[in-house]
Amino acid sequence: MPKVSSVIVPYATYLRVYEPLAAFPEPERSHWARYARRERRPSYQDELRRSLADLLPTPPIPVPVHESGDAFVLDVEGVLCVCPWRTRLRGWQALEGLSGELPRTVLDAVLPPLVRGQAAQDYERWLARNPDARPWIRTATWQVPLNWFVLVSDAEREYTKGAGDAEGEPPVLRYRTPMVQARRRVARALRTLRDTIDEGPLVDGLVDVGRWLEEFHPRSLVELDYGGLVHTLPAGALEDDRSAADVAEGIDALRRGDGSAAGEAYARLVERWRSVRDRRSAN
Numbered sequence: 001m002p003k004v005s006s007v008i009v010p011y012a013t014y015l016r017v018y019e020p021l022a023a024f025p026e027p028e029r030s031h032w033a034r035y036a037r038r039e040r041r042p043s044y045q046d047e048l049r050r051s052l053a054d055l056l057p058t059p060p061i062p063v064p065v066h067e068s069g070d071a072f073v074l075d076v077e078g079v080l081c082v083c084p085w086r087t088r089l090r091g092w093q094a095l096e097g098l099s100g101e102l103p104r105t106v107l108d109a110v111l112p113p114l115v116r117g118q119a120a121q122d123y124e125r126w127l128a129r130n131p132d133a134r135p136w137i138r139t140a141t142w143q144v145p146l147n148w149f150v151l152v153s154d155a156e157r158e159y160t161k162g163a164g165d166a167e168g169e170p171p172v173l174r175y176r177t178p179m180v181q182a183r184r185r186v187a188r189a190l191r192t193l194r195d196t197i198d199e200g201p202l203v204d205g206l207v208d209v210g211r212w213l214e215e216f217h218p219r220s221l222v223e224l225d226y227g228g229l230v231h232t233l234p235a236g237a238l239e240d241d242r243s244a245a246d247v248a249e250g251i252d253a254l255r256r257g258d259g260s261a262a263g264e265a266y267a268r269l270v271e272r273w274r275s276v277r278d279r280r281s282a283n
Contacts, residue, residue: 011232014044015138015148015209017179017221018074023217032082037072044072044227047085060113061093063119074273076221083136083223090135092123113278120194129205134215142232142276146247146269147205150189151182151213159238162230173238174228179213182222184240189251196254232276243269
């Protein structure tokens with residue numbers, strides 16, 4: 001692998017679904033079975049580097065010309081589970097959301113209108129042939145959406161400190177939970193939120209992610225991965241990060257009618273993520 005692969009690309013977080021191999025139709029199932037036997041498979045950093053490299057040509061390539069044949073693979077208690085990258089589909093979907101995130105002048109400089117228009121037409125034609133398509137991965141930059149934390153529990157938190165140097169393994173902070181647990185938590189949280197607060201971004205986001213989860217096999221695994229965001233936070237902040245616990249505590253407090261405790265949990269979340277938002281503004 002080229003030396004450039006040692007460069008860490010920030011600052012994305014991921015929500016992934018790993019489906020059992022049996023959930024995939026042929027010939028895709030056989031492809032993933034062969035793929036899983038490879039000795040070396042690319043990481044999430046490799047995935048992100050490839051997408052960024054496509055923006056360097058003139059004109060840039062906002063969406064890969066061909067769909068990726070790569071995936072993340074896990075062995076879950078002897079069951080092979082696969083999370084396809086689907087970078088082409090995710091590229092189209094990300095492109096749709098850019099207009100709401102970047103000023104028009106910046107967007108036109110990065111991706112000229114002609115390039116965006118052609119990509120939108122390609123997506124429309126592709127979607128007509130693949131109306132049921134959905135990604136196995138959701139991505140967020142400079143944040144972990146609060147509704148993602150609803151899917152997991154603090155007991156499922158996995159933190160690896162890493163080697164602490166540029167050449168060693170980076171820190172890892174992630175949660176993994178069975179699909180049935182994630183769906184149950186979404187349903188319970190929605191009941192509580194709808195009974196106690198007005199409709200808003202948290203409820204809307206939770207409805208959206210809940211509908212997405214329903215698209216997958218019930219024996220799937222859901223993973224919330226801090227990804228490159230770990231490089232924006234000091235080691236002590238990562239070790240002390242209990243955002244999933246704070247979200248669960250806040251929802252439980254609302255369920256009990258304890259607005260004060262819910263406010264305290266929310267205040268901890270705001271304070272914890274303020275430094276990340278500040279870094280995003282600085283960039």
